[in-house]
Amino acid sequence: MCGIIGIYSNKNIAKELYYGLYSIQHRGQESCGIAVVNDGKIKAIRQMGLVGDVFKEKEIDYLSGNIGIGHVRYSTAGGSVIQNCQPFVGTCRKRNLGLAHNGNLVNANYLKEMLEEDGLMFQTNSDTEVILNILSRYYKGDIVQSIKLTMDYIKGAYSLVIFSDNELVAVRDPHGFRPLIMGKKDDEYIFASENCAIDILGGEVIRDVEPGEIIVIKNGEMKSYNYSEHYKPVMRSCIFEHVYFARNDATIDNLNAYEFRIKCGEKLAESDDVKPDLVVPVPDSGWPGALGYSNASGIRVSEALVKNRYVGRTFIKPTQEEREIGVKIKLNPLKSMLKDKSIVLVDDSIVRGTTSRRLVQALREAGAREIHLRVTSPPVAYSCFYGIDTPNRENLLASNHNVEKMREHIGCDSLKFIDIDTMIEAAGGENKFCKACFDGDYAVKLYDMQSN
Numbered sequence: 101m102c103g104i105i106g107i108y109s110n111k112n113i114a115k116e117l118y119y120g121l122y123s124i125q126h127r128g129q130e131s132c133g134i135a136v137v138n139d140g141k142i143k144a145i146r147q148m149g150l151v152g153d154v155f156k157e158k159e160i161d162y163l164s165g166n167i168g169i170g171h172v173r174y175s176t177a178g179g180s181v182i183q184n185c186q187p188f189v190g191t192c193r194k195r196n197l198g199l200a201h202n203g204n205l206v207n208a209n210y211l212k213e214m215l216e217e218d219g220l221m222f223q224t225n226s227d228t229e230v231i232l233n234i235l236s237r238y239y240k241g242d243i244v245q246s247i248k249l250t251m252d253y254i255k256g257a258y259s260l261v262i263f264s265d266n267e268l269v270a271v272r273d274p275h276g277f278r279p280l281i282m283g284k285k286d287d288e289y290i291f292a293s294e295n296c297a298i299d300i301l302g303g304e305v306i307r308d309v310e311p312g313e314i315i316v317i318k319n320g321e322m323k324s325y326n327y328s329e330h331y332k333p334v335m336r337s338c339i340f341e342h343v344y345f346a347r348n349d350a351t352i353d354n355l356n357a358y359e360f361r362i363k364c365g366e367k368l369a370e371s372d373d374v375k376p377d378l379v380v381p382v383p384d385s386g387w388p389g390a391l392g393y394s395n396a397s398g399i400r401v402s403e404a405l406v407k408n409r410y411v412g413r414t415f416i417k418p419t420q421e422e423r424e425i426g427v428k429i430k431l432n433p434l435k436s437m438l439k440d441k442s443i444v445l446v447d448d449s450i451v452r453g454t455t456s457r458r459l460v461q462a463l464r465e466a467g468a469r470e471i472h473l474r475v476t477s478p479p480v481a482y483s484c485f486y487g488i489d490t491p492n493r494e495n496l497l498a499s500n501h502n503v504e505k506m507r508e509h510i511g512c513d514s515l516k517f518i519d520i521d522t523m524i525e526a527a528g529g530e531n532k533f534c535k536a537c538f539d540g541d542y543a544v545k546l547y548d549m550q551s552n
Contacts, residue, residue, distance in 0.1 A: 101345045101487055102186070102202040103127030103172040104280075105297050106261030108268035108317040109288040114163040120290070120297035121170040122151045126347060127202075127293060128174035131185040135198045136165025137263050142196050146185035167268050169261045171200040174489070184226040192236035196265050199235065201228040202293055203257035203278045204487040207547035211253060231258065243269055244325050247314050251327050255544055257338075257486035259309070261291050267318040274327055275336040275543050276311035277486045277534055279352040289317045294350045308353050311335050336534040336543040340488060342527065343477040344385055344448050355527055358388050363526035364476035364518050365392025365446060372397070374444065374472045374514065382447040382459065383407040383431065389476035390446035399444070404437040405459070431459060433466035442470035445512070449477045453497035453510060460511045473512040478520050479503070482540040 103124035107113045117134050125132075132154055133146030143163050147154040151172065171186035187200040205211070208227035215233055216222070222229055234253050238246040243264055257277035262269040270291040272280045283290040283298030283305045290298050295305045309315060311333035314325040327333075337353045348358040365388065372393075379401040381390030394401035408430050445463070450456050460471050479498030493499040497506055507515035518526075520538055527533065536542045 101127055101174050101341075101489075102200075103293045103297075104170065104200040104202045104259065104261050104291075105293070106169040106200070106263070106268050106270060106291040107167070107288065108320075109166050110320070111166060112164050113166060113168050113288075114160045116290075116301050117163070117168050117170045118151065118155050118160055120292060120301055121172060123296045123300050124293055125151055125172055127345065128172035131173040131182070132171065133173075133185050133187050133200075134163055134168060134170045135187040135189050135200075135263075136163050136168035137196050137198065137265060138165035138167075140196065140265055142189050142191075142198060144187065144189050144198070146182070146187070148182055148185065167263045167266075169198055169200045169263055169268075183224045184228075186226075186228055188224075188226075188228055188232045190232065190236065192239050193241075195239065195241070196263070197232065197236060197239065198263045199228065199232045200261050201231060202259045202280075202487065203273065204485060205230065205254050205258065206256035206485050206544055207254070208256075210547055230254070231260070235262070239264075243267060244314055244316060247271055248325075248327060251312075255547060257544075259293065267316055269317070270309050270313075270315045272309040272311055272313055274312035274331060274333045275534070276308075276333070276353065277336060277338050277543075279337070279341060279346070279350075280309040281352070282306045282309055282315065287320055289322060291315075294346060294352070296347055296349055299349075305351075334543070335532040337532055338486065338488075339523070339527065339533040339535050340449075340477075340484070340537055348388060353532070360527055361385075361388030361448065361476060362392040362395070364523060365389035365394075365474075366396040367392075367522050367526055368446075368474050368476060368516065368518055369393040369396035372444075372474070372516065374442075375399075376442040376444045376470065376472060378402045378404065378437070378441055378443045380404040380438075380443045380445050380463075382445065382455070385448045386446050386476075389448060389474075392476075393444060393446050393474060397444075402437050404434045404443065404463075405431045406434055407431055431462070433462050433468075435466045438463060439467035440469050441467075442472070443468055444472045444474055446474050446476065448475070449480060450475055450497060450506070450510075450517075451480050452495055453506070456510045456512075464511070471512045472514045473507075473510065473516075475515075475517045476523075478517050478523060478538040479506070480537050482537050484537045485542070485546055486534065486536070486544075488537065
């Protein structure tokens with residue numbers, strides 16, 4: 101669930117890339133990078149850490165250029181090490197290429213073996229390097245043709261921003277698994293994973309990049325191409341973007357995350373029979389669902405969990421040990437609000453169950469009399485191979501436990517999830533989402549992956 105940005109302009113864009121990347125920091129906290137091309141030369145900085153820590157005035161001054169791309173990383177393919185930091189850059193046939201990727205290929209191992217048979221040596225274990233190497237193999241000056249040939253090989257989820265010496269390209273896979281949005285500011289074109297990056301730069305959102313679409317910005321003009329005239333794209337936008345990853349202000353494929361989360365909370369309350377004293381959100385992504393639950397039930401919502409604002413998102417920490425430490429220091433119960441109270445605790449999802457179990461324990465210790473956990477998404481019972489860090493089903497609480505066993509494990513008095521059909525109804529009712537993490541229906545064959 102990385103974040104990407106690309107900007108084409110007639111002026112220096114280093115600061116804009118920085119601010120845009122900063123706005124999508126929530127999509128990846130392990131590493132970040134910016135690469136620009138100017139007068140035929142690539143300048144790039146990639147480091148482990150947060151955007152605000154890596155890029156200071158000196159680095160931004162160095163990254164002078166009018167075409168550039170940026171990346172914040174949350175590792176799903178390849179370890180959390182400096183070698184796998186993006187964007188990836190290089191030269192091919194005396195032409196510069198740079199690429200940033202959000203997603204996950206399901207046939208990366210097969211492609212890597214194929215390329216190694218041809219004598220190619222890899223510097224990383226990232227599937228992004230596989231994409232760049234296939235692209236460079238076919239790139240002879242026609243970027244669109246080389247991208248189409250690359251898309252014939254790569255399978256899975258990918259949203260890409262690519263630059264050459266004089267053009268910026270945005271690409272979205274034929275199912276549109278991962279988001280990619282196009283915006284404009286005067287004569288400047290901006291592509292980003294979420295609209296907030298365009299908004300904060302003062303740009304106007306034009307539209308989502310369509311599944312299977314290739315958009316080229318060159319000489320200040322935009323041209324759009326279809327991946328294949330013989331292949332009809334089938335939209336399968338990731339529903340988990342709206343459940344958890346995207347910011348509340350994100351509108352992806354015409355669905356606003358905040359409005360969706362509110363509706364899911366409302367629908368949970370409509371079918372509930374408990375009468376608690378308080379509705380308590382799990383900060384921050386549980387707030388909209390809690391507000392929706394409160395709106396529909398008439399029960400007061402209260403901030404009874406105080407968040408340490410200097411702690412990152414616990415789900416996307418790279419190791420289980422770090423996740424558990426993060427939970428301990430991230431949220432602290434407000435005892436005066438909880439003592440002898442019956443509460444509905446609203447969260448957006450349960451993946452591994454680490455946060456939920458520790459939170460319920462902390463709320464009990466703070467004096468809560470009853471804790472009824474309500475979740476605004478269905479149980480995550482299947483691994484995602486399209487960009488979410490759930491590679492093994494054994495790590496997913498719902499894959500090994502029914503709801504009652506999950507309740508016992510977490511330690512709450514009752515546990516309810518929204519069902520898949522009701523969730524899709526809250527999202528507008530269209531059959532355009534990938535729900536594989538909930539129902540195991542994978543839109544792309546898993547090739548060298550295993551679904552168990």
